[in-house]
Amino acid sequence: MKSLITICLLAGLSCSVAAEKLAIVGGKVFTGSEQGTLDSATVLIDNNKIVTVTTSTEVPEGYTAIDATGKYVTPGLIGAYTQLGLVEVSSSAGTVDASVTESLVSSTGAAFDVSYAINPDSTLMAISRVEGVTSAVTGISRSATLFKGQGALITLSGASDSVLKARAFVAVDVGNYGAEANGGSRAAVWVTLNEAISEAVQVTTAAQLSPSSDWHGINSRADVKALKPVVNGTIPLLIFADRAADIRQVISFKKRYPKIKVVLVKGMEAWRVADELAKADIPVIIDPEFNLPGGFDQLGATLANAKRLEEAGVMVAIGMETHNIRLATQHAGNAVAFGMSWDAAMAALTVNPAQIFAMPDGLGTLKKGAQADVVIWSGDPLEVSEAAEMVIINGKQVEMTSRQIKLQQRYQQRAQSEQASQYIR
Structure with missing residues:
Protein backbone atom coordinates (compact mmCIF):
# COMPACT_ATOMS: atom_id res chain seq x y z
CA MET A 1 0.00 0.00 0.00
CA LYS A 2 1.32 3.41 -0.90
CA SER A 3 2.04 5.82 1.92
CA LEU A 4 -0.21 8.80 2.58
CA ILE A 5 2.46 11.16 1.27
CA THR A 6 2.76 9.22 -1.98
CA ILE A 7 -1.01 9.29 -2.42
CA CYS A 8 -1.07 13.06 -1.90
CA LEU A 9 1.66 13.56 -4.48
CA LEU A 10 -0.15 11.27 -6.91
CA ALA A 11 -3.30 13.31 -6.51
CA GLY A 12 -1.51 16.64 -6.76
CA LEU A 13 -3.31 17.75 -3.61
CA SER A 14 -2.56 18.62 -0.04
CA CYS A 15 -4.34 16.10 2.15
CA SER A 16 -4.91 18.75 4.78
CA VAL A 17 -7.05 20.82 2.43
CA ALA A 18 -10.04 19.29 0.67
CA ALA A 19 -10.56 20.56 -2.88
CA GLU A 20 -14.11 21.62 -3.64
CA LYS A 21 -13.97 20.32 -7.21
CA LEU A 22 -12.23 17.06 -8.06
CA ALA A 23 -11.88 15.17 -11.32
CA ILE A 24 -10.84 11.53 -10.93
CA VAL A 25 -9.53 10.72 -14.39
CA GLY A 26 -8.77 7.56 -16.34
CA GLY A 27 -9.73 4.84 -13.88
CA LYS A 28 -11.90 1.78 -14.36
CA VAL A 29 -15.12 2.96 -12.73
CA PHE A 30 -17.78 0.75 -11.17
CA THR A 31 -20.76 3.11 -10.98
CA GLY A 32 -23.39 0.90 -9.35
CA SER A 33 -25.87 2.56 -11.72
CA GLU A 34 -27.32 1.93 -15.16
CA GLN A 35 -23.96 3.04 -16.60
CA GLY A 36 -22.41 -0.16 -15.33
CA THR A 37 -18.62 -0.47 -15.28
CA LEU A 38 -16.61 1.89 -17.51
CA ASP A 39 -13.07 0.93 -18.51
CA SER A 40 -11.68 4.47 -18.64
CA ALA A 41 -13.82 7.23 -17.21
CA THR A 42 -13.83 10.50 -15.32
CA VAL A 43 -15.74 11.10 -12.09
CA LEU A 44 -16.47 14.77 -11.41
CA ILE A 45 -17.08 15.85 -7.81
CA ASP A 46 -18.30 19.32 -6.85
CA ASN A 47 -18.25 19.94 -3.11
CA ASN A 48 -19.94 16.82 -1.72
CA LYS A 49 -21.87 15.58 -4.76
CA ILE A 50 -21.14 13.55 -7.88
CA VAL A 51 -21.64 15.87 -10.87
CA THR A 52 -21.29 13.21 -13.54
CA VAL A 53 -19.43 10.11 -14.65
CA THR A 54 -18.25 10.38 -18.24
CA THR A 55 -16.00 8.51 -20.65
CA SER A 56 -14.28 11.78 -21.54
CA THR A 57 -10.84 12.33 -20.02
CA GLU A 58 -10.98 16.10 -20.33
CA VAL A 59 -10.84 17.98 -17.03
CA PRO A 60 -13.23 20.96 -16.89
CA GLU A 61 -11.88 24.31 -15.82
CA GLY A 62 -11.82 24.77 -12.04
CA TYR A 63 -11.41 21.06 -11.25
CA THR A 64 -8.31 19.54 -9.67
CA ALA A 65 -7.32 16.37 -11.53
CA ILE A 66 -6.51 13.09 -9.80
CA ASP A 67 -4.83 10.63 -12.16
CA ALA A 68 -6.44 7.20 -11.68
CA THR A 69 -4.99 5.60 -14.80
CA GLY A 70 -4.54 1.87 -14.23
CA LYS A 71 -6.58 2.04 -11.04
CA TYR A 72 -10.15 1.19 -10.06
CA VAL A 73 -12.73 3.69 -8.80
CA THR A 74 -15.82 2.57 -6.88
CA PRO A 75 -18.48 3.95 -4.57
CA GLY A 76 -17.55 3.78 -0.90
CA GLY A 364 -23.57 3.04 -2.94
CA THR A 365 -23.52 4.58 -6.43
CA LEU A 366 -21.49 6.96 -8.55
CA LYS A 367 -24.12 8.91 -10.43
CA LYS A 368 -25.30 12.48 -10.78
CA GLY A 369 -26.50 13.91 -7.48
CA ALA A 370 -25.18 11.09 -5.28
CA GLN A 371 -23.17 11.92 -2.18
CA ALA A 372 -19.48 11.77 -3.08
CA ASP A 373 -18.34 8.67 -1.18
CA VAL A 374 -15.61 7.40 -3.51
CA VAL A 375 -12.66 5.01 -3.23
CA ILE A 376 -9.64 4.87 -5.53
CA TRP A 377 -7.98 1.45 -5.47
CA SER A 378 -4.47 0.48 -6.56
CA GLY A 379 -6.06 -2.21 -8.74
CA ASP A 380 -8.98 -4.61 -8.73
CA PRO A 381 -10.47 -4.17 -5.22
CA LEU A 382 -11.47 -7.85 -5.14
CA GLU A 383 -7.83 -8.94 -5.43
CA VAL A 384 -6.22 -9.43 -2.02
CA SER A 385 -2.97 -7.83 -3.23
CA GLU A 386 -4.68 -4.49 -3.99
CA ALA A 387 -5.71 -1.78 -1.53
CA ALA A 388 -7.57 1.49 -1.15
CA GLU A 389 -5.23 4.38 -1.96
CA MET A 390 -7.64 7.25 -1.45
CA VAL A 391 -10.97 7.41 0.36
CA ILE A 392 -13.35 10.32 -0.13
CA ILE A 393 -16.38 10.69 2.14
CA ASN A 394 -18.97 13.37 1.51
CA GLY A 395 -16.60 15.02 -0.96
CA LYS A 396 -13.61 15.21 1.41
CA GLN A 397 -10.48 13.11 1.43
CA VAL A 398 -10.01 11.27 4.71
CA GLU A 399 -6.68 10.70 6.40
CA MET A 400 -5.46 7.23 5.48
CA THR A 401 -4.45 6.19 8.95
CA SER A 402 -5.80 4.16 11.86
CA ARG A 403 -4.79 3.04 15.32
CA GLN A 404 -3.10 0.01 13.81
CA ILE A 405 -1.08 2.13 11.40
CA LYS A 406 -0.13 4.60 14.14
CA LEU A 407 1.04 1.79 16.42
CA GLN A 408 3.15 0.39 13.62
CA GLN A 409 4.71 3.80 13.01
CA ARG A 410 5.22 4.43 16.73
CA TYR A 411 7.28 1.31 17.29
CA GLN A 412 9.17 1.68 14.04
CA GLN A 413 10.31 5.14 15.16
CA ARG A 414 10.78 4.49 18.89
CA ALA A 415 14.57 4.40 18.60
CA GLN A 416 14.55 7.95 17.22
CA SER A 417 12.76 9.42 20.21
CA GLU A 418 14.20 10.38 23.59
CA GLN A 419 10.83 9.71 25.24
CA ALA A 420 9.58 6.23 26.04
CA SER A 421 7.15 5.16 23.33
CA GLN A 422 4.18 4.85 25.69
CA TYR A 423 4.25 8.62 26.31
CA ILE A 424 4.09 9.59 22.63
CA ARG A 425 0.63 10.61 21.37
Missing part, protein backbone atom coordinates in the same frame (compact mmCIF):
# COMPACT_ATOMS: atom_id res chain seq x y z
CA LEU A 77 -18.22 0.31 0.46
CA ILE A 78 -21.21 -0.24 2.76
CA GLY A 79 -20.96 -2.63 5.69
CA ALA A 80 -24.22 -4.51 5.17
CA TYR A 81 -24.60 -5.66 8.78
CA THR A 82 -22.13 -4.76 11.52
CA GLN A 83 -21.90 -3.55 15.10
CA LEU A 84 -19.58 -0.65 14.23
CA GLY A 85 -19.72 2.05 16.86
CA LEU A 86 -21.33 -0.33 19.36
CA VAL A 87 -18.46 -2.66 20.20
CA GLU A 88 -14.73 -2.19 20.65
CA VAL A 89 -13.78 -5.47 22.33
CA SER A 90 -16.68 -7.91 22.38
CA SER A 91 -15.35 -9.85 25.39
CA SER A 92 -14.73 -6.67 27.42
CA ALA A 93 -15.62 -6.75 31.08
CA GLY A 94 -17.14 -3.30 30.61
CA THR A 95 -20.27 -2.25 28.76
CA VAL A 96 -20.63 -3.60 25.22
CA ASP A 97 -23.46 -1.70 23.54
CA ALA A 98 -23.96 -4.43 20.93
CA SER A 99 -25.44 -6.70 23.62
CA VAL A 100 -28.71 -6.14 25.45
CA THR A 101 -30.22 -8.12 28.30
CA GLU A 102 -33.54 -6.65 29.45
CA SER A 103 -35.09 -3.29 30.20
CA LEU A 104 -38.26 -1.92 31.77
CA VAL A 105 -39.19 -0.15 28.54
CA SER A 106 -39.39 -3.29 26.42
CA SER A 107 -40.89 -6.77 26.56
CA THR A 108 -39.84 -8.11 23.16
CA GLY A 109 -36.80 -5.90 22.45
CA ALA A 110 -38.17 -4.06 19.43
CA ALA A 111 -37.97 -0.70 21.23
CA PHE A 112 -34.20 -0.78 21.81
CA ASP A 113 -32.57 1.96 19.71
CA VAL A 114 -28.84 1.72 18.94
CA SER A 115 -28.61 5.27 17.63
CA TYR A 116 -28.19 6.43 21.24
CA ALA A 117 -25.19 4.14 21.74
CA ILE A 118 -23.02 4.75 18.66
CA ASN A 119 -19.49 5.97 19.36
CA PRO A 120 -18.02 7.73 16.31
CA ASP A 121 -14.58 7.67 17.98
CA SER A 122 -14.38 3.87 17.97
CA THR A 123 -10.97 2.79 16.66
CA LEU A 124 -12.75 0.29 14.41
CA MET A 125 -14.15 3.17 12.36
CA ALA A 126 -10.75 4.23 11.01
CA ILE A 127 -9.57 0.63 10.66
CA SER A 128 -12.56 -0.04 8.39
CA ARG A 129 -12.40 3.34 6.65
CA VAL A 130 -8.85 2.96 5.32
CA GLU A 131 -9.99 -0.31 3.72
CA GLY A 132 -12.66 1.53 1.72
CA VAL A 133 -15.72 1.16 4.00
CA THR A 134 -17.40 4.57 4.12
CA SER A 135 -20.79 3.76 5.66
CA ALA A 136 -22.39 0.88 7.48
CA VAL A 137 -25.50 -0.73 8.85
CA THR A 138 -25.08 -1.26 12.58
CA GLY A 139 -27.22 -3.12 15.08
CA ILE A 140 -27.38 -5.27 18.19
CA SER A 141 -25.67 -8.65 17.88
CA ARG A 142 -27.01 -10.36 21.00
CA SER A 143 -30.26 -9.86 22.86
CA ALA A 144 -32.06 -11.75 25.59
CA THR A 145 -35.35 -10.71 23.98
CA LEU A 146 -37.14 -11.70 20.78
CA PHE A 147 -36.03 -8.71 18.68
CA LYS A 148 -32.55 -7.25 18.40
CA GLY A 149 -33.89 -3.73 18.54
CA GLN A 150 -33.79 -0.95 15.98
CA GLY A 151 -30.56 -0.56 14.04
CA ALA A 152 -29.07 2.51 12.40
CA LEU A 153 -27.26 3.60 9.25
CA ILE A 154 -23.98 5.40 9.96
CA THR A 155 -21.16 7.16 8.17
CA LEU A 156 -17.54 6.33 8.92
CA SER A 157 -16.42 9.90 8.16
CA GLY A 158 -15.39 10.52 11.77
CA ALA A 159 -17.99 13.26 12.18
CA SER A 160 -19.29 13.72 15.71
CA ASP A 161 -22.80 12.99 14.47
CA SER A 162 -22.25 9.77 12.56
CA VAL A 163 -25.89 8.64 12.31
CA LEU A 164 -27.26 8.92 8.78
CA LYS A 165 -30.58 7.32 9.66
CA ALA A 166 -31.79 6.23 13.10
CA ARG A 167 -34.36 3.46 13.58
CA ALA A 168 -33.64 2.17 10.09
CA PHE A 169 -34.63 -1.46 10.64
CA VAL A 170 -35.62 -4.05 13.23
CA ALA A 171 -33.90 -7.45 13.52
CA VAL A 172 -34.94 -10.87 14.83
CA ASP A 173 -33.23 -14.28 14.98
CA VAL A 174 -35.31 -17.40 14.28
CA GLY A 175 -32.37 -19.80 14.04
CA ASN A 176 -30.65 -21.77 16.77
CA TYR A 177 -29.63 -18.76 18.85
CA GLY A 178 -33.02 -17.06 18.57
CA ALA A 179 -34.88 -20.24 19.49
CA GLU A 180 -32.59 -20.89 22.45
CA ALA A 181 -33.18 -17.38 23.81
CA ASN A 182 -36.95 -17.53 23.32
CA GLY A 183 -38.39 -20.64 24.85
CA GLY A 184 -35.70 -23.07 23.76
CA SER A 185 -37.51 -24.15 20.60
CA ARG A 186 -38.61 -22.89 17.21
CA ALA A 187 -42.08 -23.95 18.34
CA ALA A 188 -41.90 -21.00 20.75
CA VAL A 189 -39.97 -18.39 18.78
CA TRP A 190 -42.22 -18.44 15.72
CA VAL A 191 -45.46 -18.28 17.71
CA THR A 192 -44.01 -15.37 19.70
CA LEU A 193 -42.91 -13.55 16.54
CA ASN A 194 -46.30 -14.01 14.87
CA GLU A 195 -48.09 -12.73 17.96
CA ALA A 196 -45.78 -9.70 18.30
CA ILE A 197 -46.28 -8.73 14.66
CA SER A 198 -50.04 -9.35 14.83
CA GLU A 199 -50.32 -6.97 17.79
CA ALA A 200 -48.53 -4.23 15.87
CA VAL A 201 -50.80 -4.74 12.87
CA GLN A 202 -53.95 -4.52 15.02
CA VAL A 203 -52.95 -1.23 16.64
CA THR A 204 -54.32 1.47 14.33
CA THR A 205 -54.58 4.54 16.57
CA ALA A 206 -52.31 6.31 19.03
CA ALA A 207 -55.10 6.16 21.61
CA GLN A 208 -54.67 2.39 21.85
CA LEU A 209 -51.14 2.95 23.19
CA SER A 210 -52.02 5.77 25.55
CA PRO A 211 -50.83 5.28 29.17
CA SER A 212 -54.45 5.79 30.21
CA SER A 213 -55.59 2.82 28.10
CA ASP A 214 -55.38 -0.80 29.15
CA TRP A 215 -52.65 -2.75 27.39
CA HIS A 216 -52.18 -6.51 27.74
CA GLY A 217 -49.98 -7.38 24.77
CA ILE A 218 -46.74 -9.37 24.81
CA ASN A 219 -45.09 -6.25 23.39
CA SER A 220 -44.73 -3.16 25.51
CA ARG A 221 -46.28 0.02 24.17
CA ALA A 222 -42.80 1.16 23.12
CA ASP A 223 -42.27 -2.11 21.25
CA VAL A 224 -45.46 -1.63 19.26
CA LYS A 225 -44.44 1.90 18.31
CA ALA A 226 -41.11 0.54 17.06
CA LEU A 227 -42.83 -2.23 15.06
CA LYS A 228 -45.37 0.02 13.32
CA PRO A 229 -42.88 1.16 10.62
CA VAL A 230 -42.05 -2.52 10.04
CA VAL A 231 -45.63 -3.69 9.52
CA ASN A 232 -46.35 -0.59 7.41
CA GLY A 233 -43.44 -1.47 5.11
CA THR A 234 -41.49 1.71 5.90
CA ILE A 235 -38.37 -0.03 7.25
CA PRO A 236 -37.15 -3.62 6.73
CA LEU A 237 -37.32 -6.53 9.14
CA LEU A 238 -34.05 -8.44 9.17
CA ILE A 239 -34.56 -12.11 9.95
CA PHE A 240 -31.54 -14.24 10.87
CA ALA A 241 -31.80 -17.86 9.75
CA ASP A 242 -29.46 -20.49 8.29
CA ARG A 243 -31.09 -23.85 7.70
CA ALA A 244 -33.35 -24.35 4.71
CA ALA A 245 -36.36 -25.28 6.86
CA ASP A 246 -36.06 -22.01 8.80
CA ILE A 247 -35.72 -20.02 5.59
CA ARG A 248 -38.88 -21.61 4.24
CA GLN A 249 -40.62 -20.38 7.39
CA VAL A 250 -39.26 -16.90 6.62
CA ILE A 251 -40.76 -17.12 3.13
CA SER A 252 -44.09 -18.22 4.61
CA PHE A 253 -43.93 -15.28 7.04
CA LYS A 254 -43.47 -12.94 4.08
CA LYS A 255 -46.59 -14.41 2.46
CA ARG A 256 -48.58 -13.82 5.66
CA TYR A 257 -47.36 -10.23 5.89
CA PRO A 258 -46.72 -9.12 2.28
CA LYS A 259 -46.29 -5.45 3.26
CA ILE A 260 -43.27 -6.21 5.44
CA LYS A 261 -39.90 -5.76 3.74
CA VAL A 262 -38.25 -8.99 4.83
CA VAL A 263 -34.46 -9.35 4.52
CA LEU A 264 -32.76 -12.68 5.23
CA VAL A 265 -29.43 -12.47 7.10
CA LYS A 266 -26.70 -15.15 7.24
CA GLY A 267 -28.62 -17.73 5.21
CA MET A 268 -25.92 -20.38 4.99
CA GLU A 269 -28.36 -22.77 3.33
CA ALA A 270 -30.10 -20.03 1.33
CA TRP A 271 -28.86 -21.57 -1.94
CA ARG A 272 -31.16 -24.55 -1.27
CA VAL A 273 -34.23 -22.31 -1.51
CA ALA A 274 -32.80 -19.68 -3.87
CA ASP A 275 -35.66 -19.85 -6.39
CA GLU A 276 -38.26 -19.41 -3.64
CA LEU A 277 -36.36 -16.45 -2.19
CA ALA A 278 -36.20 -14.81 -5.61
CA LYS A 279 -39.92 -15.37 -6.19
CA ALA A 280 -40.72 -13.87 -2.78
CA ASP A 281 -38.43 -10.89 -3.51
CA ILE A 282 -36.41 -11.42 -0.32
CA PRO A 283 -32.84 -10.03 -0.41
CA VAL A 284 -30.10 -11.91 1.42
CA ILE A 285 -27.15 -10.57 3.42
CA ILE A 286 -24.49 -13.27 3.60
CA ASP A 287 -20.90 -13.85 4.53
CA PRO A 288 -19.77 -15.84 1.47
CA GLU A 289 -16.76 -17.28 3.32
CA PHE A 290 -18.78 -19.79 5.33
CA ASN A 291 -18.22 -23.32 4.06
CA LEU A 292 -18.00 -25.28 7.31
CA PRO A 293 -20.99 -25.82 9.62
CA GLY A 294 -20.84 -24.14 12.99
CA GLY A 295 -24.01 -25.97 14.03
CA PHE A 296 -26.60 -28.45 12.85
CA ASP A 297 -28.54 -25.67 11.12
CA GLN A 298 -25.53 -24.92 8.87
CA LEU A 299 -24.77 -28.34 7.39
CA GLY A 300 -25.33 -27.07 3.85
CA ALA A 301 -22.80 -24.21 4.07
CA THR A 302 -20.88 -23.77 0.82
CA LEU A 303 -18.59 -21.26 -0.86
CA ALA A 304 -20.93 -21.40 -3.85
CA ASN A 305 -23.79 -19.82 -1.88
CA ALA A 306 -23.37 -16.35 -3.42
CA LYS A 307 -23.08 -17.71 -6.96
CA ARG A 308 -26.22 -19.83 -6.68
CA LEU A 309 -28.23 -16.98 -5.18
CA GLU A 310 -27.10 -14.63 -7.96
CA GLU A 311 -28.04 -17.19 -10.63
CA ALA A 312 -31.52 -17.51 -9.12
CA GLY A 313 -32.00 -13.72 -9.26
CA VAL A 314 -31.74 -13.01 -5.53
CA MET A 315 -30.37 -9.62 -4.48
CA VAL A 316 -27.22 -10.35 -2.46
CA ALA A 317 -25.35 -8.09 -0.05
CA ILE A 318 -22.13 -9.05 1.71
CA GLY A 319 -21.75 -8.46 5.42
CA MET A 320 -19.79 -9.97 8.28
CA GLU A 321 -18.71 -9.60 11.89
CA THR A 322 -17.71 -6.06 12.86
CA HIS A 323 -13.98 -6.51 13.30
CA ASN A 324 -13.68 -8.14 9.88
CA ILE A 325 -15.87 -5.89 7.74
CA ARG A 326 -12.59 -4.41 6.48
CA LEU A 327 -12.06 -7.78 4.75
CA ALA A 328 -15.31 -7.49 2.78
CA THR A 329 -13.52 -7.11 -0.56
CA GLN A 330 -11.48 -10.24 0.11
CA HIS A 331 -14.63 -12.20 0.91
CA ALA A 332 -16.34 -10.84 -2.21
CA GLY A 333 -13.29 -11.82 -4.23
CA ASN A 334 -13.53 -15.36 -2.93
CA ALA A 335 -17.21 -15.39 -3.92
CA VAL A 336 -16.10 -14.46 -7.45
CA ALA A 337 -13.53 -17.26 -7.37
CA PHE A 338 -16.42 -19.64 -6.69
CA GLY A 339 -18.60 -18.41 -9.52
CA MET A 340 -20.23 -15.10 -8.57
CA SER A 341 -19.84 -12.43 -11.27
CA TRP A 342 -17.47 -9.53 -10.56
CA ASP A 343 -20.17 -6.89 -11.07
CA ALA A 344 -22.58 -8.73 -8.74
CA ALA A 345 -19.88 -8.98 -6.07
CA MET A 346 -19.19 -5.24 -6.28
CA ALA A 347 -22.93 -4.52 -6.16
CA ALA A 348 -23.13 -6.70 -3.03
CA LEU A 349 -20.66 -4.32 -1.37
CA THR A 350 -22.22 -1.05 -2.54
CA VAL A 351 -25.51 -0.47 -4.33
CA ASN A 352 -27.36 -3.56 -3.04
CA PRO A 353 -27.07 -2.76 0.69
CA ALA A 354 -27.91 0.85 -0.16
CA GLN A 355 -31.13 -0.28 -1.85
CA ILE A 356 -32.04 -2.80 0.85
CA PHE A 357 -31.86 -0.14 3.55
CA ALA A 358 -33.02 2.82 1.45
CA MET A 359 -29.84 4.69 2.29
CA PRO A 360 -30.03 8.44 1.66
CA ASP A 361 -28.26 10.63 -0.90
CA GLY A 362 -27.59 7.96 -3.52
CA LEU A 363 -25.00 6.18 -1.37
